[in-house]
Amino acid sequence: MTTHTQSNAAKPVLVTVASGKTGRRVAARLTAAGEPVRAVSRSTPTRFDWEDQSTWRHALEGARAAYLCFVPDLGFRGAAETVGAFARLAVSLGVSRLVLLSGRGEEGALAGEQAVRASGAEVTIIRASWFNQNFHEDFLLDSVRAGEIALPAGDAAEPFVDADDIAEVAVAALTGDGHAGEVYEVTGPRLLTFHDVAKELGQALGREIRYVPQTSEQYAAVLTEYGLPLDLLELFDRILDGRNASLTDGVRRALGREPRDFGDYARNTAASGAWDLSL
Template structure:
């Protein structure tokens, strides 16, 4: 049965892949973005009902992160509108080990709407589509929490789980925690990117205070600095975040993509040689 599905954040790291895979399977997909039609803007709740109208299910990603101030109020307001629009199911992308994000999850869980919660570890794509890319291109990466191991997860796997959760009722009322199959430190990832690309990329550990000061000097917006500091301290500092799960294998019946495979595929695109 073909369904009408709103993908909020449908141009983002996971959303665009979810939208593509649903469309490929013949479902009617509405891309929820500021450039969509109708447009979806987290700062303009008065227009959300237009995006929800006629939809059966919703995939939600919140920008920049569910942990930021204001996210809880936005999720509460959207969930209320979703209920009024008779949305049958919500799949929410959340963050593994983010206590603030879990408050947003509770809003969905207690909404009376069928749901699946997807808690993802840090993305592989942070190294190619996000704030790690620029220092990699410059050949000098300085990051805090250098000794902490992270079980990076690929957005292809996240989007596959999201699509499966949207289309299959057996995932209703489930919370999945998605990770890769092994954990690496920042230095180990950067070294592997360096070896695969044949580029000399240096890695230096740095204190979180020095890192945030550096961002301030570069005139990075305060709300983004707050988020980065939160992610490096509260999230990476949470010992549970190094835990490796088998939820991807449980949902998809296959192993998650290894980060080495991601590095080889991404290196082949040339993005790290720009």
């Protein structure tokens, strides 16, 4: 059961960064559920860019709710001011419900969360750390294909979470009752080190995958090669120190079921051919 009225139900749900790992999943699930969706990114007809405030109003006008995924990361400098300004504009245009994707264990992201709450909207926070999908929908795709995952993660254990779980929690919060004011820390069902991840990926693929710990200096060169912001290195240093080495019940509280497991993700993705060496 949803809380919006029949007239309000005709208004779309805005999905920002709809080309991203979570945004496109949120948009697809909303559409499948029969919800009107306005999925926006830098390349959509209704253009949306976090760095260009002139694109915000057109994206927001007429929407009843919005999924906020700030890129590159909510914990980066200036992010809180940006999402806060967007949230205030959203409320002034009649958007009553905001669901914000935040970072688990990121002190810098807390300011962004507070800025969105201060808008006066009904707000739900989803805190997530490492996505399973980072290994095939991001810069780690080439690493898995090459058989060597190099990261400055040491022996830290992570509760890798599936982007499909994040999307389903977001859709529940965007459309259902009882989620306003909630903070859902979402994790998978197991803690895994990157050595464990490499082993499970190798088992799924039938070939050896190694994890090679790197220093911060070594990894800075990798980020530069891929054109990624060096702020990511600071983020890795902060969140890959073991602070997230615990499991939470966020998925269960939001959806009433257990989260997806990394092993299932690895097997399903291997079967899809995403890591085939011929690609």
